Amino acid sequence: MKAAVIVFPGSNCDRDIQVSLRKAMGTEPLMVWHGDSSFADVDLIAVPGGFSYGDYLRAGAMAAKSPVMREIADRANKGVPVMGICNGFQILTESGLLPGALMRNAGLKYVCKDVHLRVEANDTPFTQNYSQGSVMRIPVAHHDGNYFADSNVLDELEAENRIAFKYTNVDGTESEDANPNGSQRHIAGILNKKRNVLGMMPHPERLADPDLGGTDGKPMFEGLVAALGS
Amino acid sequence: MKARIHITLKNGVLDPQGKAVEHALQTLGFAGVDGVRQGKFIELDLTETDVAKAEVQASEMCEKLLANTVIEDYSVEIV
Numbered sequence: 001m002k003a004a005v006i007v008f009p010g011s012n013c014d015r016d017i018q019v020s021l022r023k024a025m026g027t028e029p030l031m032v033w034h035g036d037s038s039f040a041d042v043d044l045i046a047v048p049g050g051f052s053y054g055d056y057l058r059a060g061a062m063a064a065k066s067p068v069m070r071e072i073a074d075r076a077n078k079g080v081p082v083m084g085i086c087n088g089f090q091i092l093t094e095s096g097l098l099p100g101a102l103m104r105n106a107g108l109k110y111v112c113k114d115v116h117l118r119v120e121a122n123d124t125p126f127t128q129n130y131s132q133g134s135v136m137r138i139p140v141a142h143h144d145g146n147y148f149a150d151s152n153v154l155d156e157l158e159a160e161n162r163i164a165f166k167y168t169n170v171d172g173t174e175s176e177d178a179n180p181n182g183s184q185r186h187i188a189g190i191l192n193k194k195r196n197v198l199g200m201m202p203h204p205e206r207l208a209d210p211d212l213g214g215t216d217g218k219p220m221f222e223g224l225v226a227a228l229g230s
Numbered sequence: 231m232k233a234r235i236h237i238t239l240k241n242g243v244l245d246p247q248g249k250a251v252e253h254a255l256q257t258l259g260f261a262g263v264d265g266v267r268q269g270k271f272i273e274l275d276l277t278e279t280d281v282a283k284a285e286v287q288a289s290e291m292c293e294k295l296l297a298n299t300v301i302e303d304y305s306v307e308i309v
Contacts, residue, residue, distance in 0.1 A: 058298055065295060094298065101300040106246050148243065148301055182246075 001228040003029040003044040006072070006088075008063045013049035013085065013205060020205040021046065024221035037067040042080070043228040045072055049086030049141075049203060059102065059144040060090030069095050081125050081228065082197045086142055089189070089199035098192055098199045099157070100149030105142070106182025112141040115180050117165040117188050117202060118172050124191060126198045127164055129223030135172045136216035138202040140180055145201040147183035147190075154185055164198055165189035231276055233288035234307040237297045238269035272296055284308045 003021045007014045014031065021029045021044075029046075032039045053062035063069065069091070076082045076097055084092040092098045105111055114137050119130040130136065149157070157163050165188040169178045179186045181201070189200030204217030239245045245267055252266040274291070278284040288306045297304040 057296070061295065061298065093300075099300075101298055103243075103301060104246060106244070108246050108250060182244075 001025050001044065001225050002027075002040070002042040003046060003224075004032045004039060004042040005029050005046045005048060006032050006034060006068055007048070008034040008050065008052035008066065008091075010052045010054055011048050011050035011087070013087075013203065016203070016205040017046045017048050017085070020208045020217070020221045023209070024218070024225045032068060034063065034066045034068050037071055039068075039071070044224055045075065045080060045082045047072070047082065047084040047088030047091050048205075049088055052087055052091065055144075058090075058094065060087060060092075060094040063087075063091045064094035064096075073097060076192070076197050079194065079196050081224070083126055084197075084199040085203055085205065086140075086145075086201055089201055090144060092197060092199045097197050098190055099153050100147055100190070102144050102201070103146040103148050104144055105146050105180070110141075110143040111145070111180045112139070113180070114139050114207075115188075115202060116168050116170050116172075116178065118168040120163045120166055121161050121191065121195075123161075124164065124195050124198065125224055125227035126220055127223065128227055129219035133172065135168060135170060137170075137207065137214060138204055138217055139206045140202045141206075142181070142201055145181040145183065147181075147187040147201075149184065154187075157187075157190055158185070160193065162191040162193070162195070163187055163189070164191050165200055165202070231279065231281070231284055232309050233274040233276055233284060234309060235272040235274065235288060235292060235296060235304055236269060236307075237272070237292070237302050237304045238267050239301055240303050243301050269302075281308050 207214040208217035248266040292304040
């Protein structure tokens with residue numbers, strides 16, 4: 001399996017994903033600079049977290065228009081798996097690869113803590129190593145993670161089983177307290193129609209090694225290697 | 231000529247910053263504020279000299295970059 005990690009000015013989780021992918025794949029992922037309009041064929045594209053372009057205008061808005069995103073959109077439309085984490089999720093919604101938008105957190109504060117996520121869809125290369133309905137502990141660190149879409153889009157996401165993760169309590173129950181940012185229907189991550197594009201606010205790459213205090217994020221990367229070949 | 235662009239959250243989209251500002255105004259004793267919507271103001275210097283064309287250009291810029299029409303409305307004023 002070959003993977004590419006996209007690096008924008010202001011990305012700050014690119015190396016975390018690089019390490020997670022390297023450990024899972026056993027080979028080095030390709031680091032691709034945002035100004036590159038072409039790069040080698042890969043089996044997975046990761047759009048990392050951070051503050052691309054300083055979050056100017058809107059989080060992810062400028063990155064979504066960068067040359068590399070046009071190439072990523074083409075490949076995503078051809079079926080190449082693309083995962084966007086945190087700022088990566090914001091970039092994927094801004095570029096139109098995923099529906100909806102990520103607004104300022106309902107509490108107006110930057111939230112940096114571990115949350116619990118329930119796996120809602122484990123039929124994707126990103127989530128196949130998790131049991132349906134299982135709960136994992138994953139950190140969030142964002143100011144704009146409040147997922148918004150109009151009710152038709154939300155209904156469609158639910159009907160098509162395109163909500164990948166929801167924020168829940170540790171026992172898997174939903175409550176307002178367990179939702180760190182006011183996201184509609186407690187949405188933490190979603191899929192596109194073809195199920196090859198995933199966007200999520202929490203950071204699995206930040207809890208994928210015992211030295212980081214947990215490994216709940218590790219099955220995501222190992223599952224990708226299992227699905228896309230080693 | 232200049233294009234003055236106002237961008238606000240759509241009606242129906244919760245504006246927590248506007249709510250916080252409204253609350254702060256009330257705390258300061260300003261009665262009679264029934265709602266606050268916070269947004270952005272962007273001013274563009276355009277080389278275009280035709281008002282209608284400038285308006286089309288600025289609207290296109292809003293659609294493609296300046297506003298996120300999933301959650302935001304925009305208005306363009308050419309001066």
